[in-house]
Amino acid sequence: MNYTMCWLEYRKLPENTISNLKDWFSSVSILESDASALKNEIREFSEKSLDITPRFHSRPLKKKKYIMIGSLDSLPFGIEEDPGEEGFILRTQNWNGSKILVVTGKTKRSLVYAVFDLIRRIRLGEDIEKMNVLEKPKAKFRMLNHWDNLDGSVERGYAGNSIFFKDNRIIVNQRTRDYARLLASIGINGVVINNVNVKKQEVLLIEPVYLKKLKRLADLFREYGIRLYLSINFASPMYLGGLDTADPLDERVARWWREKAREIYDYIPDFGGFLVKADSEFNPGPHMFGRDHAEGANMLARALAPFGGVVIWRAFVYNCLQDWRDYKTDRARAAYDNFKPLDGKFDDNVIVQIKYGPMDFQVREPVNPLFGGLEKTNQILELQITQEYTGQQIHLCFLGTLWKEILEFDTFAKGKGSYVKRIVDGTLFGRENNGFAGVSNVGDSVNWTGHDLAQANLYAFGKLAWNPDEDIEKIVEDWIRLTFGDDRKVLENVSYMLLKSHRTYEKYTTPFGLGWMVNPGHHYGPNPEGYEYSKWGTYHRANWEAIGVDRTSRGTGYTLQYHSPWREIFDDINTCPEDLLLFFHRVRYDHRLKSGKTLIQAMYDLHFEGVEEVEKFIRKWEELKDRVPYDVFERVRERLHTQLEHAKEWRDVINTYFYRRTGIPDEKGRKIYP
Amino acid sequence: MNYTMCWLEYRKLPENTISNLKDWFSSVSILESDASALKNEIREFSEKSLDITPRFHSRPLKKKKYIMIGSLDSLPFGIEEDPGEEGFILRTQNWNGSKILVVTGKTKRSLVYAVFDLIRRIRLGEDIEKMNVLEKPKAKFRMLNHWDNLDGSVERGYAGNSIFFKDNRIIVNQRTRDYARLLASIGINGVVINNVNVKKQEVLLIEPVYLKKLKRLADLFREYGIRLYLSINFASPMYLGGLDTADPLDERVARWWREKAREIYDYIPDFGGFLVKADSEFNPGPHMFGRDHAEGANMLARALAPFGGVVIWRAFVYNCLQDWRDYKTDRARAAYDNFKPLDGKFDDNVIVQIKYGPMDFQVREPVNPLFGGLEKTNQILELQITQEYTGQQIHLCFLGTLWKEILEFDTFAKGKGSYVKRIVDGTLFGRENNGFAGVSNVGDSVNWTGHDLAQANLYAFGKLAWNPDEDIEKIVEDWIRLTFGDDRKVLENVSYMLLKSHRTYEKYTTPFGLGWMVNPGHHYGPNPEGYEYSKWGTYHRANWEAIGVDRTSRGTGYTLQYHSPWREIFDDINTCPEDLLLFFHRVRYDHRLKSGKTLIQAMYDLHFEGVEEVEKFIRKWEELKDRVPYDVFERVRERLHTQLEHAKEWRDVINTYFYRRTGIPDEKGRKIYP
Structure with missing residues (x-):
């Protein structure tokens, strides 16, 4: 093995x-x-x-x-x-x-x-x-989304190649079974095996040429309580059915999908359903035919309903051809603006899948206002286990603490106590088909996740999906003991590292909810203006005196998408949580934080602190030599040293960027490259 | 056809x-x-x-x-x-x-x-x-370098796929003959058909599996006076010969190359020789074995000498893993620092091929100080016909005017009159094996060059290589008349457009010798800090008050690589030619230019002017409707409109970048996005 x-x-x-x-x-x-x-x-x-x-x-x-x-x-x-x-x-x-x-x-x-x-x-x-x-699990849907492609590549994958696909073929082997064991052990009950971006070859997955092998995979999954789901291309009736449209209100289209559903269920009687990225980042959808998301999703849902399947419809819809000179469009508003008007229009077997924040899995974002905004719609919370913007499994960045904060966020949708966790478990609005989806961080590397300690992210996702009330510290402790045994030093040190690591990563990258200062495309490493003039709607608009987008009621109005008291809290620079300050506000560099520090001095301080914390992680890990398996020790050690080097790169680039903008030196006289 | x-x-x-x-x-x-x-x-x-x-x-x-x-x-x-x-x-x-x-x-x-x-x-x-x-041609070597890959792609190609390769096979057909006719008609006497980056498949080009077909290509070329050359990988003895080294001083290596040369000349008796990109951007070279460029080049040259072949050795050698925090290393110095000490050490059939400027084909750079620096070395001037940084054949950018300026540059190497054109024609230092190399802008598109008017770049390159003393206006006039006939309006308008276009492109992109504000990787479109924190050694280090690298005697010392009086002229911010000001100097935004304008105001003005000039080009072209063939008219028209849109993008991004840096508004109150 x-x-x-x-x-x-x-x-x-x-x-x-x-x-x-x-x-x-x-x-x-x-x-x-x-x-x-x-x-x-x-x-x-x-x-x-x-x-x-x-x-x-x-x-x-x-x-x-x-x-x-x-x-x-x-x-x-x-x-x-x-x-x-x-x-x-x-x-x-x-x-x-x-x-x-x-x-x-x-x-x-x-x-x-x-x-x-x-x-x-x-x-x-x-x-x-x-x-x-x-x-009992709290949420009904506890899903993994794989962004795996048939050629074996994994979009945003940092742990080797796909375990499901290679050279346009489906793999079912012992490793598939062992993966199912891992997932069952943490309560995952559904897996979407292919990328939400359904390209040419992947369109074919719902054809008999692939369904035969998919049946074998579904049979294996079933032994472990896992249902198989597929991402589909909304325009499949055109690609596969020879139709000249995929208009959801065209009866020929609906019929094609009904027949397709029957065909799939002939092979896989407990097939879970479809995940759909529609009208999003160049994927086709109902907008192409003048229809709305509900019309698109319901048409598919009616094809699946007779067989007990569901349609999971992603809310990640925004204008990805924005002009940076357009100051009115605010990408943060997009999900709410698109889906709030459709609340109550979706069929019972449609679930809207919503990324945790309004942008795209940055190291910190506010909770998506659709949580609490949608009351009559089934909802899945989408989390990203794979560390796209959070260090790509080179950096140690345990995400369970972040997820726990999200789940504990009180939306005030129905007054105090309207936590996100009560929305995704369905209780707040009395909905059944709610739950969690995590974008998988797994590949065919020796340790499944590239970084050995990134296994904890997969584990924590499953445990929180099962029970979002569980303490994250307890989850971490269990994971460490199950993985490394009962050595107290290992427990103490790894626990320290994991629980601190997200905050540390945030410190040396983009604190204050700033986000997006990454290299375009691959999203690794610092590039303060990498996205500043691009089409993706992710701008900070830093000038000589201030940085950030005004998303308040005086700006783009994004804060108004929240219930009170959050809309007032976020709206006011003096009450806005400081770790989201630059998400909601345009802030002068000399703005005084509650600590009395200026924004820019706090920016410098956090970046120096973040690097020091990585140095401390290394010391903590070095203490575990001979207490964890040698190969694990060496693998993690090497990654930590790379992380340190890259954390310094982050620190220096971001500090220099702000220094060059402002000319304001570090009060403590530490090295900032001029 | x-x-x-x-x-x-x-x-x-x-x-x-x-x-x-x-x-x-x-x-x-x-x-x-x-x-x-x-x-x-x-x-x-x-x-x-x-x-x-x-x-x-x-x-x-x-x-x-x-x-x-x-x-x-x-x-x-x-x-x-x-x-x-x-x-x-x-x-x-x-x-x-x-x-x-x-x-x-x-x-x-x-x-x-x-x-x-x-x-x-x-x-x-x-x-x-x-x-x-x-x-009589003035220069002996008048070469084209194709950066074509065996799979049919063209590195930095903007005119379709390769005309020489497809699916790892060599193409010889009627189009090859017609290409040879075009080249012969402008006096080109040598073509390197494959990319200087010689990758896995391309290493095999010097093996019999490809030599058979290459012979057919060489036979065809010969009819038109063109010699075939190949780019080779310096480590070929390891890849192909099974040796454990490519050390040029190892007799086994030298013998392998001698035998390889004999084998090639058996197929192609007038084979031109090798072009070598060694120790450059991850390509292997003699440095890997502790040897210098002369030792590497001479070893190859001695293998080719018995058959009359030459080795063309690129001077494009620099540290491409620079840390932006390293303020001492100056990439501009690299070619001179690497090759000046080797002057006189190269064999007679070695030619050092030198890019026109010290960086990499930016819209404007000073002339490479190796011209005038090397006295006892054969030299080829490398120009880039393909418009990598100059608009990728979407933008109209005639390069003949730039090339003419380069050729007319007086290096003062042997006192007044030591023009670059007298170096590359061999007369200044009495050398025979000198000349020109142009990186081809040709592909399999209907018009060969993507933009119909980019044909003029290829034409002008050949004519200047034949006779660098020829007026560029005359060359342009001839090209227009040969291409479009004798319509006076066509001559007048296209002439206007071509002769202005490089200056125009410079205005709306990066004037003052700034360069590099492009998107990394593909090099198209504005990105003011795209390269600011990367490893490529191309930084402008803009801060709140100034921009540019001090390359004077008080800075990196780059100016000292020039002969007097240039070293003094470039060294002084008051005498430095203003179109190179930011190449040589770090300059405050409020620095007064000779016009009395501040640098930043001039920056704004040029960007607005540049866009206006593109609008004028469009008007000039529209006047030619029904005076040039319809398909040509439409193709060029469409590109001009795209150019205009992208010129505005350049204008706005660069103006905004400077405005956000400084807070200094445009004196004329034109629109700058805040």
């Missing part, structure tokens, strides 16, 4: 804990047929961590203690609690003269989750004798 | 001039065997322009008037003048009872030139009865 298993790397458990566990795991009663995934996982764990090979039985046993796995229906006794469709129960209890650990839930998928959770708890040292767990 | 023939488009001549010419051309005596190219050209011309088909004879005729073509040796009478190896004589005289037009020279190549020149003169209206011409 030429790759690691991340947090599922089952190591031998300490001898003193093993003996009792051996009793439990030596015989396992599985009351389900077709339970190979469950057996496989229990076997893997038992052999590697407990040094035994379990025996599986298909009925209850006469034995002092054993594990009994089965759906609620199949159990020889009743259970009162309702774990829901995807939740599960782990409970140690006496029954029929035996002590049994009951592992149960309503569905096959729930049993998969239950088994992975049981193993996780045991590995984390929970007492099997006292197990009493009822777990 | 799906392409035009540019200035060789032989149109019917006016009836009143034809009758006499018919007499002359009806019978042509060609005293040479193997004269198919000559016959072909005379036939083409006669049929299309005179409406007759000439008869060819292999000996003198009994006829009242006729044309007699033959080498000096073959003539039945003596001629006193010595036209040299490549020169020719056209003379109308009486002989043996006939009036004959004698077309003669020493070599086959000279006869090709003579025939093309005769046709040109006749088309331009010269009186055949009074013909009395002795023409």
